[in-house]
Amino acid sequence: MKLSIGAEALFTGALGPQPPWVVADVKLDVPAKRIDFEVSCSGTLLSCPACGAASQPVHDRLRRSWRHLDFFQFEAWLHADVPRVACSGCGKTTQLGVPWARPGSGFTAAFEALALALCRELPVRQAAALLRCSDKQLWRRIEFYVEQARTLERCEGVQIVGIDETSLRRGQHYITVVHDLEAKRLLFATEGRDHQTVLDFAADLKAHGGDPAEVRHICMDMSAAYAKGAAQALPAAAISYDRFHVIAMAIQAMDDVRREEMRGEPEKVDAALFGADPRTRRNLLWGMRKNPSGWTLAQTQAMHWLQRSTLKSARAWRLRMALREVYARARQHNSAEHAAGDLTAWMSWARRCRLKPFKKLATTIKERFDAVVRGMLDHRSNAFVESMNGQLQQAKRAARGYRTAKNFIAIAYLRLSRLKNLPDHPFSAAAVVG
């Protein structure tokens, strides 16, 4: 279908190419829901794109196409014969750049900007389906723009960081992430969880204008590798162990006690749960890992059986809940002295409880006592670490289509780094007017 005369001029204005580029032809294919724009370069003498020499002859023209933002419900494409300039100045033959796309891309810049905006909110596969392109095409662009934006990123004045590990799949393929806990953004992500990851973070911080010697506080888990890396690369930083990791260790200790007792002393467990529902063991497994507010009815009943028993699992449950209470009180009084007192009392109970995993946990906490107490009081960091973890989980779900560390890291940067130098959303201007 041919459009009326004057339409080309209208579309030249709407698409925005500058001279020497004009829209020469527009074809609307209604059944195919497609609109094709032929854009042409009117000049025969052009400046050399390599050296800038004026009035150089066009050597030849190469046919190229770009996918553009949909035009109403029509899939829009730009096509052009792009001139190559044979330059008498530098002697090179160079293809002219086009103002609507970066070199080598088959998408216009506006289309890429929309794609990127969608990938900040949606799983990449879903964004690809909406845009009717492949997720591979989107991943390539995410990596390109994220790397470009990260190069320009500045990290001056970073003082409080959180270092954490996350895994691409459960229990394997670890990624270390470093957050700025004041600016609330992801600073750095890399594969692995050894001490080198912290050294790499310090180098990256330096490369972006930050100073590792200015980092005065690190919130992290009790991994020896991170402690070693921090001692080498972030010498001025006081360490605090965030409450999620400490509570997670208590839950692990409790799980170990329960598992060993259920397997190792089945007669004792049978006797203790005599008359209970046969599914009680299974309800205990999940009930013990949750807080009482999250129990189902069956779990509540199972937990009542447990608490009336003299099982080791019941003791382990009480220890875990007591530690949680110690943290909750610290949040209220916010006093290092009180927190240290409460924690010492808990440790002394844990050491005397005749449950090996809790004795071990008490020793671990004792060795890092000051840093654990600092973590009890550092609520803002704790809360932020938690929210970042939630967002990372989301990013992980979004990366599921690809499952490579590289893609996961790119998505994490895209969503959590507040990168300033990403392309603007192509509809943002319209949104402001509206």
Ligand SMILES: [Zn+2]
């Ligand atoms: Zn030249």
